[in-house]
Amino acid sequence: MDTVERLIQSTQELLWERGYVGTSPRAIQRRAGAGQGSMYHHFSGKPDLALAAVRRSAEQMRAAADAALSAPGTAVERVSAYLLREREVLRGCPIGRLTQDPDLIASPDLRQPVDETFAWLRRRMAEVLAEGRAGGELAPGLVPEETAAAVVAVVQGGYVLARAAASPEPFDQAVRGALALLAAGAPAAS
Amino acid sequence: MDTVERLIQSTQELLWERGYVGTSPRAIQRRAGAGQGSMYHHFSGKPDLALAAVRRSAEQMRAAADAALSAPGTAVERVSAYLLREREVLRGCPIGRLTQDPDLIASPDLRQPVDETFAWLRRRMAEVLAEGRAGGELAPGLVPEETAAAVVAVVQGGYVLARAAASPEPFDQAVRGALALLAAGAPAAS
């Protein structure tokens, strides 16, 4: 693996663990095993390197979500697959955690991939839910965009509850709660 | 207002805006209009001052949530009041945002008030939902603890989506989505 790649991956890890404010160029260099001069040769500075890392993490998150949402199965099965997919709950969401970083969110360049990732996720989730509604799996009264936002929010908020408790349990509870509500929203139950 | 009070309130504000890692003693002193010596006279250091500030914010969040959840009205009305209560959405949750702070979450003392606040909120929400279920407002199939975790997670995740989008809209969508799912979980709809 070349230096550029090691720098990007180290930055991804540190942004996930410590956020933008908590991540120093020095720490990145140490983790990547690269020198000062090397880093500044390939990237103009911390914001530039962070941008590359955030874009990479955004791609990966999108791919993982799409794997669940575009798999074969009914709409509810695919949403369930998204909610139940294996996660390192206590580490939180590598993209979602960036929304708490004032300096990152204040930069249009750095916020853009974060924004686009969640916009895409909500849209894709809404498509799946709309299919489910059209196919009679979900009550016609549920607005796909709103249900989608709620489902995505349960996951992001689940991370918050889990980290507060230092336990994955509240995350799992929230997911089960969301699944039960979706089941209750099935027309069969109406 | 005395110096101690100004220091605590300034720390509350800065922790909300910038988190623990992003908040320096220097910045606190400047905002509070207090000198170096003054701060270190009243508090042993940054962790000590942060603890006082986090406890204060936790009290305030709990009081605000309890106002909605213990108000008169049906269970669903009270949960709705909690979800719909006035919020500065783009600023995020002053307690929830702290869960993204590795140094804070790594300290048992500092994490404790955060943990207790969400534990209390989930418990209180579950009580209200259990009342609603007992009173026939909610389907017997909905487990109060799980539904409670989902509802609280929708709010915390809603903040994440809103900050990513730099707009309160996704938060409001998620809340409407959650309310619709709760309505779909009413036995009248079964």
Add this chain to the structure above:
DNA sequence: GTCTATAGCTAGATAGAC
């Protein structure tokens, strides 16, 4: 491409005068 040197600034605190 990578290294070392240098630089101005802030973090987080301690010490002692007033």
Add this chain to the structure above:
DNA sequence: GTCTATCTAGCTATAGAC
């Protein structure tokens, strides 16, 4: 109680040699 001085370390680069 509050002030100023001082301290070690780290942050975020830039400059120029190799």
